[in-house]
Amino acid sequence: MTGFLVKRLLQALVVLFLVTIIVFLLLHALPGGPARAILGPKGTPQQIAHFNEVQGYNNPLPVQYWDYLVRLFHGNLGESYKLNESVSSLLGQRLPKTLILTVLATIVAVAVAVPLGLLQAVRRGKPADYLLTAGAFLAYATPVFFLGLILIIVFSQAIPIFPAEAPQGTSIGSIFSGFSGMILPIATMALGIIAMFSRYMRSATLDNLTEEYVRTAMAKGQSSRRILAKHVLRNALIPLVTLLGLYLPTLFSGALVVESMFNYPGMGLLFWNAAQGSDFPVLLGVTLVVGVATVVGSLVTDIVYAVLDPRIRSVS
Amino acid sequence: MSVISPAVAPGHEEAAQATPSLARRTVQVFTRNKLALAGVVVLVLLLLFCYVGPLVHPTDQVHTDLSQASLAPGAPGHLLGTTDLGYDLVGRLMVAGQSSLEVGLAAGVLATLFGTVWGAVSGYFGGWVDAVMMRVTDAALAIPAMFLLVVVSAIITPSKTILILIIAAVAWLSPARLVRGEALSLRDREYVQAMRMMGGGGARAVFRHIVPNAIGTVIVNATFQVADAILYVSYLAFLGLSIPPPATDWGSMLSSGITYTQNGYWWMIFPAGIAIVLVVGAFNFIGDGLRDAFEVRLQKK
Numbered sequence: 020m021t022g023f024l025v026k027r028l029l030q031a032l033v034v035l036f037l038v039t040i041i042v043f044l045l046l047h048a049l050p051g052g053p054a055r056a057i058l059g060p061k062g063t064p065q066q067i068a069h070f071n072e073v074q075g076y077n078n079p080l081p082v083q084y085w086d087y088l089v090r091l092f093h094g095n096l097g098e099s100y101k102l103n104e105s106v107s108s109l110l111g112q113r114l115p116k117t118l119i120l121t122v123l124a125t126i127v128a129v130a131v132a133v134p135l136g137l138l139q140a141v142r143r144g145k146p147a148d149y150l151l152t153a154g155a156f157l158a159y160a161t162p163v164f165f166l167g168l169i170l171i172i173v174f175s176q177a178i179p180i181f182p183a184e185a186p187q188g189t190s191i192g193s194i195f196s197g198f199s200g201m202i203l204p205i206a207t208m209a210l211g212i213i214a215m216f217s218r219y220m221r222s223a224t225l226d227n228l229t230e231e232y233v234r235t236a237m238a239k240g241q242s243s244r245r246i247l248a249k250h251v252l253r254n255a256l257i258p259l260v261t262l263l264g265l266y267l268p269t270l271f272s273g274a275l276v277v278e279s280m281f282n283y284p285g286m287g288l289l290f291w292n293a294a295q296g297s298d299f300p301v302l303l304g305v306t307l308v309v310g311v312a313t314v315v316g317s318l319v320t321d322i323v324y325a326v327l328d329p330r331i332r333s334v335s
Numbered sequence: 336m337s338v339i340s341p342a343v344a345p346g347h348e349e350a351a352q353a354t355p356s357l358a359r360r361t362v363q364v365f366t367r368n369k370l371a372l373a374g375v376v377v378l379v380l381l382l383l384f385c386y387v388g389p390l391v392h393p394t395d396q397v398h399t400d401l402s403q404a405s406l407a408p409g410a411p412g413h414l415l416g417t418t419d420l421g422y423d424l425v426g427r428l429m430v431a432g433q434s435s436l437e438v439g440l441a442a443g444v445l446a447t448l449f450g451t452v453w454g455a456v457s458g459y460f461g462g463w464v465d466a467v468m469m470r471v472t473d474a475a476l477a478i479p480a481m482f483l484l485v486v487v488s489a490i491i492t493p494s495k496t497i498l499i500l501i502i503a504a505v506a507w508l509s510p511a512r513l514v515r516g517e518a519l520s521l522r523d524r525e526y527v528q529a530m531r532m533m534g535g536g537g538a539r540a541v542f543r544h545i546v547p548n549a550i551g552t553v554i555v556n557a558t559f560q561v562a563d564a565i566l567y568v569s570y571l572a573f574l575g576l577s578i579p580p581p582a583t584d585w586g587s588m589l590s591s592g593i594t595y596t597q598n599g600y601w602w603m604i605f606p607a608g609i610a611i612v613l614v615v616g617a618f619n620f621i622g623d624g625l626r627d628a629f630e631v632r633l634q635k636k
Contacts, residue, residue, distance in 0.1 A: 034473045160562070161612050164573045279573075
């Protein structure tokens with residue numbers, strides 16, 4: 020176990036290091052360099068030269084990269100051009116909101132997808148299975164914003180029960196006091212995840228149903244309900260943990276679209292507004308944070324998986 | 336293959352029918368999959384609509400005509416009405432479909448080609464080459480595709496070509512990982528080792544043995560890649576980062592229609608949205624059918 024942990028941890032560190040390089044290179048891919056991006060099209064050559072000198076952009080790239088890393092370790096992600104605030108303080112306000120949205124949507128999705136997948140596996144080849152499979156494929160092929168739009172048209176315009184805009188307050192509490200505004204964003208995000216997870220649960224359950232331990236349990240005379248709950252479900256759920264880790268980038272991308280759609284003041288909306296206004300420090304800061312979150316997230320899921328399933332440890 | 340020509344071997348034809356060739360089995364399994372066939376039919380219909388359609392139903396998709404703006408479906412000469420800028424909607428769908436399909440196909444194929452070579456080289460050479468190449472893919476995978484796409488399209492104004500390049504630049508990672516897995520198992524096969532004993536180099540191994548043997552995985556993955564690429568195009572359009580007008584794609588049509596949700600202009604929303612769902616669904620079904628078909632080949636081996 021220790022060997023596995025050390026190896027996995029080292030791997031994650033290398034990947035983190037590479038993520039910072041990618042973001043650093045993106046910064047330097049800006050047309051006219053960072054100076055042009057910060058001073059805008061009206062910056063004079065003197066201003067640009069001065070800026071480059073002060074900010075250290077005249078140094079060789081490796082030196083600049085080192086400075087960038089040092090700043091990162093001090094928690095300094097730069098200053099927003101537009102919002103007159105540091106990127107890290109912006110992220111401090113916005114990231115928790117994105118996490119709340121993502122976690123709630125994931126909980127809803129797992130709570131729906133697991134029973135659906137089980138049902139499909141037990142009823143395989145029957146109308147219910149075909150219907151749900153078709154539904155999952157349909158939801159999977161639909162862009163998230165089109166799904167959201169359909170939900171808005173149905174539940175906000177045709178039958179006005181939920182608002183089409185997320186709660187706007189700056190505090191976390193406002194999310195929960197105006198929770199009816201959260202229903203449609205959560206539902207939109209959850210639908211896409213349900214489509215993926217229910218497919219997985221269906222095939223994982225089918226695989227497990229053919230295992231020897233199921234035959235043994237049946238031979239012992241256990242009820243099929245008990246076999247499903249005690250044996251099959253447990254074994255099918257373990258890999259779902261890895262799947263969650265694997266889908267972290269997809270979840271963040273989903274949050275980006277859903278937040279822009281429902282005007283939910285999270286990290287995704289911050290990012291989208293930054294893209295509209297070419298606010299590069301914010302764009303790159305968010306990209307870095309999302310990348311780091313993904314690496315850490317998949318590391319955690321791998322460790323949880325190894326704890327849950329001893330077979331993995333010995334294989335790695 | 337038999338050296339006897341069919342003409343002099345009367346019994347040969349029957350024998351061939353008893354054990355159908357691999358290719359024929361593959362086609363059989365594919366055509367038995369009704370969803371996959373439906374996918375092919377839908378795709379062919381959409382291609383005809385987008386490329387032959389403008390010949391049958393020519394419309395002006397360059398000049399706006401505000402006197403004809405936002406007409407409801409059924410208006411004279413406009414079966415599905417017009418857009419907010421007065422373009423005929425049916426004609427607009429055709430032109431938009433061309434961009435969506437072209438960008439999707441080109442990006443999917445490009446990503447698959449690059450990813451396949453990357454994965455094959457990484458898996459075949461193994462050791463530290465593999466470690467370095469795979470950590471690079473891990474790092475690139477760690478940054479969610481949408482975020483990279485948005486940053487890059489904020490830096491460069493996208494044209495069709497640039498859209499293809501940047502989508503391919505984030506999409507090559509998954510074929511790279513898949514092919515690397517195949518290459519790892521293929522490189523220890525006897526025929527690959529025999530070739531190396533005879534002095535064959537790495538390039539020969541990768542392109543003559545690893546890639547051809549992983550072709551099933553590659554083709555199936557390419558189909559899904561195209562579906563994903565078409566979705567990416569639509570997401571970029573939704574985020575306001577797509578090809579500038581008067582050019583358009585289905586995603587741009589859909590997202591400009593969103594503005595008119597409150598007015599009840601459903602024809603600016605649903606046709607484009609449904610077109611995206613149809614084409615992405617079709618590619619996914621075809622991919623699923625191909626996977627089953629290629630699995631038959633593997634079982635035969």
